[in-house]
Amino acid sequence: xxxxxxxxxxxxxxxxxxxxxxxxxxxxxxxxxxxxxxxxxxxxxxxxxxxxxxxxxxxxxxxxxxxxxxxxxxxxxxxxxxxxxxxxxxxxxxxxxxxxxxxxxxxxxxxxxxxxxxxxxxxxxxxxxxxxxxxxxxxxxxxxxxxxxxxxxxxxxxxxxxxxxxxxxxxxxxxxxx
Amino acid sequence: xxxxxxxxxxxxxxxxxxxxxxxxxxxxxxxxxxxxxxxxxxxxxxxxxxxxxxxxxxxxxxxxxxxxxxxxxxxxxxxxxxxxxxxxxxxxxxxxxxxxxxxxxxxxxxxxxxxxxxxxxxxxxxxxxxxxxxxxxxxxxxxxxxxxxxxxxxxxxxxxxxxxxxxxxxxxxxxxxxxxxxxxxxxxxxxxxxxxxxxxxxxxxxxxxxxxxxxxxxxxxxxxxxxxxxxxxxxxxxxxxxxxxxxxxxxxxxxxxxxxxxxxxxxxxxxxxxxxxxxxxxxxxxxxxxxxxxxxxxxxxxxxxxxxxxxxxxxxxxxxxxxxxxxxxxxxxxxxxxxxxxxxxxxxxxxxxxxxxxxxxxxxx
Numbered sequence: 001x002x003x004x005x006x007x008x009x010x011x012x013x014x015x016x017x018x019x020x021x022x023x024x025x026x027x028x029x030x031x032x033x034x035x036x037x038x039x040x041x042x043x044x045x046x047x048x049x050x051x052x053x054x055x056x057x058x059x060x061x062x063x064x065x066x067x068x069x070x071x072x073x074x075x076x077x078x079x080x081x082x083x084x085x086x087x088x089x090x091x092x093x094x095x096x097x098x099x100x101x102x103x104x105x106x107x108x109x110x111x112x113x114x115x116x117x118x119x120x121x122x123x124x125x126x127x128x129x130x131x132x133x134x135x136x137x138x139x140x141x142x143x144x145x146x147x148x149x150x151x152x153x154x155x156x157x158x159x160x161x162x163x164x165x166x167x168x169x170x171x172x173x174x175x176x177x178x
Numbered sequence: 179x180x181x182x183x184x185x186x187x188x189x190x191x192x193x194x195x196x197x198x199x200x201x202x203x204x205x206x207x208x209x210x211x212x213x214x215x216x217x218x219x220x221x222x223x224x225x226x227x228x229x230x231x232x233x234x235x236x237x238x239x240x241x242x243x244x245x246x247x248x249x250x251x252x253x254x255x256x257x258x259x260x261x262x263x264x265x266x267x268x269x270x271x272x273x274x275x276x277x278x279x280x281x282x283x284x285x286x287x288x289x290x291x292x293x294x295x296x297x298x299x300x301x302x303x304x305x306x307x308x309x310x311x312x313x314x315x316x317x318x319x320x321x322x323x324x325x326x327x328x329x330x331x332x333x334x335x336x337x338x339x340x341x342x343x344x345x346x347x348x349x350x351x352x353x354x355x356x357x358x359x360x361x362x363x364x365x366x367x368x369x370x371x372x373x374x375x376x377x378x379x380x381x382x383x384x385x386x387x388x389x390x391x392x393x394x395x396x397x398x399x400x401x402x403x404x405x406x407x408x409x410x411x412x413x414x415x416x417x418x419x420x421x422x423x424x425x426x427x428x429x430x431x432x433x434x435x436x437x438x439x440x441x442x443x444x445x446x447x448x449x450x451x452x453x454x455x456x457x458x459x460x461x462x463x464x465x466x467x468x469x470x471x472x473x474x475x476x477x478x479x480x481x482x483x484x485x486x487x488x489x490x491x492x493x494x495x496x497x498x499x500x501x502x503x504x505x506x507x508x509x510x511x512x513x514x515x516x517x518x519x520x521x522x523x524x525x526x527x528x529x530x531x532x533x534x535x536x537x538x539x540x541x542x543x
Contacts, residue, residue, distance in 0.1 A: 012348065012377045014341065032229060058379045060386075065374065113224040131193065132222045133229040138195065157189035164217050 004069040012059045023052055026070060029134065030077050036117075036125045037081040047084050051077040067140040074130060075144035116166040124159035131156060179204045184211055192218045293404025296347065298337055300324070301385075301397045308333055308396070312406055313442055315339040321349075323366035331357045333393065334369040345382040347400050350375040355393040366533075367523050406442070418504050422446050423470050423511070425456050425532065426500035430466075432493050437463065443532040455537040461528045464517035469537050470504060476512035488513050514541075 010018035027048060034051075035044040054076060062072045117125060123145075130136045130144065141152045179200050187201035188211055197205075205211045298321065300309040309324030316339075323336035338350035352373045378398075380386035385397040418424045424446030430438045438460040445456045456468040468486070469476070479488030479495075481504055486497040490513075503511070520527050 012340070014343075060378045061376075063374075063376065111224070111228040113221065114228050117225065128225070129229070132225045138193065153190055153195070154186065156193070157186045160189050160192075160218055160221070161185070163221055164214070167217075167221065 005064045008059070008062050008064065008069060011055070019052075019056055022069070026073055027052070029070075030073060033074060033126075033129055033134070034077055034081050036129050037078065037122055038084055043084065047077065047080050051080050054080065067137075067143045070134070071136055071140035071144055074134065074136070075146075078126060078144060113167065116163055116170060119166050120159060120162055123155070124162060127152075127155055128159050128163065181208060181210050184208070185214065188214045189218065191215065192222075293402055295403045295406050296321070296339060296342075297401045297403055298349065299399045299401075300335060300337075301399070302326075302329070302333070302393070303395065303397060305329060309335060309337075311337050314406075315342070317341055323370070325366055325369070329355075329393070331355060331393070333390070333396075334366050335396070336366060336370055337398075338375065340377065345402070346379055347382070348377060348379050349398075349400075350377050351388060351398075352376075353388060353390055353396065355390045357392060367526060371523070416501055418446065418502055420505060421451055421454070421470065423454060423456050423468060423504055424499070424501060425458070425468070425497070425503065428458070428497050428499040428532075430458070430460065431496040431498065437495075438530055440530055440532050443530070445532050445534050453537050455535050455540050457531075457533050457535055457540055459519070459521065459531045461530065464515065464519045467514040467516070467537070467540055469512050470508050471537075472512050473514070473537060473541070476514040479511045479513050481509055481511050486511050486513075490515055 007018055007022060011022065030051065031041075031044050031048045034047050035041055038044050038047055051073065055073065062069060117128070120128070127141065127145070130141055136144065138149050138152050141156075142149045145152065147155075181204075184201050184204045187197040188205065191197050191202075191205065192215060205215070294314050296311075296313065296315045298311040299307060301307050308326040309322070311322035311324075313321060315321065319339045321337045321339050323334070325332060325334045333353070333355050335351065335353040340348040340350060342348070352370045352375050354370055354373050378386055378388070380398060380400050382400050382402060385399050387395045387397055390396050425440075426444050426446065427442055428440045429436060430440070438458070440458065445458075452471055454469070457465055458468070459465040467476070472478070477488055477490055479486050483502055484499045486495075486499075486503055488495050488511075495513075521531070
């Protein structure tokens with residue numbers, strides 16, 4: 001936490017080297033997460049770049065007491081991804097439908113568990129990714145998703161049950177174990 | 179407890195959360211719940227495997243550097259290269275636009291909108307202006323602290339300047355709101371000593387919204403001027419309000435020698451009443467409490483427009499301020515000098531301070 005605080009102080013004081021290091025450490029992970037939300041690699045990269053640009057231009061709002069710097073980054077990334085979807089919606093239903101198809105393709109291609117994971121809702125994918133892959137704590141998830149800790153707990157349970165149900169019903173589990 | 183009731187606890191247990199003794203007892207005996215826990219572990223492991231395999235691509239070059247002002251020239255160069263209309267036509271269009279907007283530009287330049295003096299105004303929507311900070315700024319400089327009582331409750335804030343990039347400014351904010359019926363600390367710094375400093379960037383043309391627990395949002399407006407405004411707030415007038423004791427940017431003189439110069443420090447507001455007092459602290463000299471009514475231990479002084487005169491222990495004092503001290507029906511002021519008084523925070527012992535307080539509370543501290 002102390003390191004995060006120091007790094008944040010340097011970013012706020014316009015230390016480009018510190019920000020470059022922060023970018024290199026986190027860009028790949030953030031991109032992988034955003035790909036789960038927006039569905040394709042190019043869009044994920046665009047949103048990731050927008051996220052870092054926003055933080056570099058206006059480094060506001062990180063509170064070390066409430067979570068890690070990476071959690072803060074992922075929270076902003078998630079908001080930018082939501083904006084990306086809203087823009088697609090405004091651009092028209094046709095484009096949106098195309099985007100959803102791309103998203104399905106982008107998410108569903110990597111494995112049996114990936115097939116099951118891709119069938120979860122965006123919120124469930126986001127939550128499970130942040131918990132299982134990024135190891136965010138309940139408190140950090142609450143901060144990223146802007147919901148109470150109790151809600152994080154119940155939504156995580158619901159997401160796991162949904163994933164488990166799809167996994168079992170599709171026979172993916174059996175295939176994965178082979 | 180049955181499996182349905184314990185199911186959510188399995189998820190929590192898998193995440194390392196504590197669960198109830200009753201749930202733990204059930205899980206230790208229940209095959210079905212243990213199978214659920216194993217499934218969660220297996221799903222988690224597989225997800226991590228595929229996630230690890232899903233980000234093999236190289237991290238793209240950080241385009242965030244475009245946000246640097248210097249990068250604008252690169253953008254301009256690329257844009258020139260891809261321009262689709264004749265350059266002379268574009269140049270003509272730019273000249274026309276400049277000609278049409280020239281008048282507006284001149285008006286803006288006359289207002290001194292890009293000078294070295296930073297003015298920060300803090301407002302609470304629906305409640306109005308709560309504080310103003312003004313001054314020439316240098317990095318890491320504390321600009322001001324202010325408080326507002328009877329919102330209801332009390333808001334205390336302090337602002338620090340960090341840096342400037344064109345029309346953008348980075349400031350640090352400490353802010354705290356206490357609901358009614360709580361006795362405030364004797365000074366702003368004491369009140370804010372445990373509140374972390376948070377940094378924000380704000381643009382000169384749009385407000386920054388700062389959330390305050392229990393109160394809502396505080397909006398901060400930044401403005402650069404080429405001069406320090408003569409009045410401490412945008413809506414202030416030169417006429418003091420009824421019952422207002424106003425001490426703006428005072429200089430205290432003792433026996434023809436300057437004792438203290440409170441440059442850009444202000445005291446006074448429209449919501450004062452007969453129990454209001456002004457408190458001026460001078461390092462090594464203690465504090466001076468001023469009020470528009472007699473109180474125990476105070477000596478009587480005279481008000482003459484923007485001056486207060488009084489005598490104490492063979493010394494004559496003159497306080498010269500930046501505007502009228504009170505309305506004309508007040509010809510006298512009462513002053514109590516406490517030479518042994520020092521701030522509760524030792525780090526403030528060597529700093530001038532000026533504050534408004536309830537007379538009864540000031541006397542009890």
